[in-house]
Amino acid sequence: MREHRIYCSQPLHRGEQVLLDEGAARHLTQVLRLKSGAEIVLFDGSGHDYAASLLSAGRRECVAKVGECLGEEALPPLHLHLAIGISRGERMDFSIQKAVELGVSEITPLFSARSMVQLKGERLYNRLEHWRGVIRHACEQSGRSRLPQLHAAVELPRWLDDFQGDGLMLDHRADTPLVDLPPPQGALTLLVGPEGGLSPEERELAQQHRLRGVRMGPRVLRTETAPLAALAVIQALWGDFHD
Numbered sequence: 001m002r003e004h005r006i007y008c009s010q011p012l013h014r015g016e017q018v019l020l021d022e023g024a025a026r027h028l029t030q031v032l033r034l035k036s037g038a039e040i041v042l043f044d045g046s047g048h049d050y051a052a053s054l055l056s057a058g059r060r061e062c063v064a065k066v067g068e069c070l071g072e073e074a075l076p077p078l079h080l081h082l083a084i085g086i087s088r089g090e091r092m093d094f095s096i097q098k099a100v101e102l103g104v105s106e107i108t109p110l111f112s113a114r115s116m117v118q119l120k121g122e123r124l125y126n127r128l129e130h131w132r133g134v135i136r137h138a139c140e141q142s143g144r145s146r147l148p149q150l151h152a153a154v155e156l157p158r159w160l161d162d163f164q165g166d167g168l169m170l171d172h173r174a175d176t177p178l179v180d181l182p183p184p185q186g187a188l189t190l191l192v193g194p195e196g197g198l199s200p201e202e203r204e205l206a207q208q209h210r211l212r213g214v215r216m217g218p219r220v221l222r223t224e225t226a227p228l229a230a231l232a233v234i235q236a237l238w239g240d241f242h243d
Contacts, residue, residue, distance in 0.1 A: 004032060005041045005049070005143070007136040008064075012044045016066050017055065023133070025062040028054070042066060043139070045147030047073045073145035078239040079187040081106040081167075083159060084227055085194030086117045091224045093134050100138035100148055102231040103240060107135070109153040114196035124153060156202055160209045167191060167211045170230055171203060172220050174213035178230060181214065183238045190234070192227040 006028065010018050020028070028034045035057055042052045042064060051067035082104045086092055096107060109131070111119075119127055132150055139147055167189030168178070191198075191211050198206070207213060216229055235241045 003041055004028070004034070004038075005043065005140045007140055007147070008042045008044050010044065011046070012042055012048070012050050012066050014050070014066055014068060018042070018052075018064055018066060020062040020064060022060050025058060025060055028062055029057050029059055040064065041070065043145045045139075045145070047075075047146045049073075049145050074243075075146075076103055076105065076240055077186075078184065078234070079106075080104045080231065080234065080239070081108070081187070081189040082192070082227055082231070083108040083110055083167075083189060084192045085110050085112045085156075085198070085223065086115055086119070086153065087194050087223045088117055091195075091222075092117075092131070095224045095227055096131055096134050097138045098228045099231060100135050100144065101142045102228065103144075103235055104148055104231065105146075106149045106151065107131075108151040108159060110156045110159055110194075111153060112156040112194055112202055113199040115194045117194075119153065128153065156198075157205065160205055160211075163189070163209050163211070165189065165210070168230075169198070169203065169206045169211040169213050170216065170221075170226050171198070171213040172215050174215045176212070176214050178214040178216055178233055179237065181212075188234065188238075190227065190230060192230070193223065195223050197223075 006024050008018055008020060034054060036054050038054045040052050042050045049070040051070055052064040055063045055065055080103060082099050084095060086109045135148055135150060169191040191206060221229060
């Protein structure tokens with residue numbers, strides 16, 4: 001029988017009752033057609049899955065009773081942070097969704113010189129909330145119990161000023177193939193530009209902040225393809241694709 005995993009924003013403890021939000025209630029009752037008494041799995045983003053049963057199942061509100069802890073998701077061998085230029089419409093949703101499925105731990109949306117999306121005020125707030133929903137649903141689908149962190153959207157130069165450590169920048173002009181690099185030490189940041197890529201000035205600035213340019217073969221990849229291909233290679237080389 002298929003396991004129905006639902007994110008709960010409240011901390012979960014065995015024996016307690018939790019009120020699920022309207023989005024979860026709508027999915028459970030209108031999409032999955034579940035009724036009171038149905039068995040589900042809840043997670044609160046901290047790394048644990050819990051068995052649960054629905055005590056009530058309304059269109060806008062569901063109450064569940066939390067059962068036993070089913071286990072804890074192991075910490076990843078490589079902590080991955082994706083810093084990605086904001087792209088238009090579904091491209092950004094797709095990139096975030098698949099990056100979560102591929103195991104990233106942090107995501108930072110970036111405004112850069114060639115960004116074609118302008119977001120401010122309420123529009124920016126709503127888009128960030130939308131992306132948080134994309135992350136939650138990707139965790140539900142992929143079996144992840146630790147919720148990746150979505151950072152506030154920020155201008156690329158400001159993000160670089162705050163950047164600490166070493167990282168990689170995808171650049172099809174770079175001399176070094178990604179597969180030729182030595183293994184990172186526990187954490188890795190990956191910078192990817194928007195449609196049109198990073199400007200020459202931004203690439204130079206990134207290199208000054210210890211982000212090394214690497215390429216992914218002879219082809220120029222689209223903004224929604226490049227980070228996913230790179231993340232898959234990184235996980236295969238040094239991450240948890242061996243588990």
